[in-house]
Amino acid sequence: MSLNEMKRNCQKRITGRILTAFLIFAASTMGGQGQSEMDAGSNALKEGDYKAAETFYRGLLAQSPNSPETLSNLGVALQMQGKSSEAIYSFEQALKKKQIPRTYALLAEENCKTRNLDRATPMLERIKHEYSQDPMIVALVAPCYLEIDDPLGSVRAYQELVPYRAFPPDLALMQLAKSYRKAGQMFFGLLSRAPNNALYISTISEARDRGSPDARGAFEAAERSSAYFQPNLDFPSAVAEWRAHPHDTALLYLLTVLSNEQSMRQVELCADKYPNSPYLVQLKAEVLADQNHDDEAVAQYESLMQTHPELPGLLFELGMLFRKEKEWGKALDAFRRQLARNPDDEPTAARIGEALFQLGRWRELSDFLSKRIEAPNPPLWAMLDAADTSQILDKPEQAIAILATAEQSYPSDKVIHYRLSRLYRLTGNASRAEQELSLFRTLSDK
Numbered sequence: 001m002s003l004n005e006m007k008r009n010c011q012k013r014i015t016g017r018i019l020t021a022f023l024i025f026a027a028s029t030m031g032g033q034g035q036s037e038m039d040a041g042s043n044a045l046k047e048g049d050y051k052a053a054e055t056f057y058r059g060l061l062a063q064s065p066n067s068p069e070t071l072s073n074l075g076v077a078l079q080m081q082g083k084s085s086e087a088i089y090s091f092e093q094a095l096k097k098k099q100i101p102r103t104y105a106l107l108a109e110e111n112c113k114t115r116n117l118d119r120a121t122p123m124l125e126r127i128k129h130e131y132s133q134d135p136m137i138v139a140l141v142a143p144c145y146l147e148i149d150d151p152l153g154s155v156r157a158y159q160e161l162v163p164y165r166a167f168p169p170d171l172a173l174m175q176l177a178k179s180y181r182k183a184g185q186m187f188f189g190l191l192s193r194a195p196n197n198a199l200y201i202s203t204i205s206e207a208r209d210r211g212s213p214d215a216r217g218a219f220e221a222a223e224r225s226s227a228y229f230q231p232n233l234d235f236p237s238a239v240a241e242w243r244a245h246p247h248d249t250a251l252l253y254l255l256t257v258l259s260n261e262q263s264m265r266q267v268e269l270c271a272d273k274y275p276n277s278p279y280l281v282q283l284k285a286e287v288l289a290d291q292n293h294d295d296e297a298v299a300q301y302e303s304l305m306q307t308h309p310e311l312p313g314l315l316f317e318l319g320m321l322f323r324k325e326k327e328w329g330k331a332l333d334a335f336r337r338q339l340a341r342n343p344d345d346e347p348t349a350a351r352i353g354e355a356l357f358q359l360g361r362w363r364e365l366s367d368f369l370s371k372r373i374e375a376p377n378p379p380l381w382a383m384l385d386a387a388d389t390s391q392i393l394d395k396p397e398q399a400i401a402i403l404a405t406a407e408q409s410y411p412s413d414k415v416i417h418y419r420l421s422r423l424y425r426l427t428g429n430a431s432r433a434e435q436e437l438s439l440f441r442t443l444s445d446k
Helices: 002-014 020-029 035-046 048-065 068-080 084-097 103-112 117-130 134-141 149-162 169-192 198-210 217-225 235-244 249-273 278-290 295-309 314-324 328-341 346-358 362-373 380-392 396-410 415-426 432-444
Strands: none
Touching: 002 198, 035 117, 048 068, 048 134, 068 084, 068 103, 084 103, 084 346, 103 117, 103 134, 117 134, 117 149, 134 149, 149 169, 149 362, 169 198, 169 278, 198 249, 217 249, 217 314, 235 249, 235 380, 235 415, 278 314, 295 314, 314 328, 314 346, 328 346, 328 380, 346 362, 346 380, 362 380, 396 415
């Protein structure tokens, strides 16, 4: 694939999860099949015919069931359709046969996207330390660091992607701005709980209230109060100093200021170089939402949907905004509109389930989940939600049957064992209840 093709594909599909075109490139370089066969599969991916790519790779697996490359490519085709659980299974099977770093990154990204953060977090840490020299791997997992509340990891990732020619530069700048902004929020939170912080808090607050970018008014006082504070430190040096002295209040003040300055700097760079960037507008909408200007944020998202319909995650983000405000009916409508565009997208389906649950529409929720738990490799979230719904509808035996099926696919998930224990006790099966409780305790102690 040419660089221009990669950029065009990337611009078409990148939004909250960043990187579909790179998945295609990864698929086309893994090897393992004849060149003509590989070209046929990767061509289907390039053309966006992911169902055809899935069919193609399933056919190859019938001939070579132990091929890690084919399993990886199948996982890409599934992932591009939003079939997260099936993609995860395919990536896991590939990695059992061969350690392919980019497949590992794809699995980490998918675990992150499906909010399986207990699995994603250690994988992301490993990638940060072992695979950070591969920009494609960094690009695959970069959005995940904010999901696991690691804004410094996110800053590091997007700093590496800004000069990466295959990554949209305006997107890299805006994601870097967002990462610095989240870092500033983290450091300000730490500063708010630190001793002797009054002068620093008031200085930052006054600059914010005046709309001034200069929050350095207390630098002289900070330099007098701390042996580690140096006003000319850049961001990486200040982070290194803070790691060595994490309780130093003046360093927390410095890092809060530097984070916010760097965030504004990236926005200014993007506005100067790419004034028509949709990602610039998207960040403004997120800032408005964070500042509780919800009507303005909604207007920004709706405008973006008109001007940049190629950004497919906007409806999802609009739904998440309504979710934050607990406007569950509006959230449900946005998520349903998003799912209509991509019927197999599991994260959107999970949010629909949540909205129906919050609205108390139990039978509708039960019908919505039934087809998902009957699919091959049903997602864990759907099985847990279906069991909860069955219990609410006074069908405990049905809830037990659903969780017992889930237990076979996810034997190490302690939540399943805990819920089964309670259901068995509710239905009078004390011995099974104790057995499941014992499994829960064993897994909790690990």
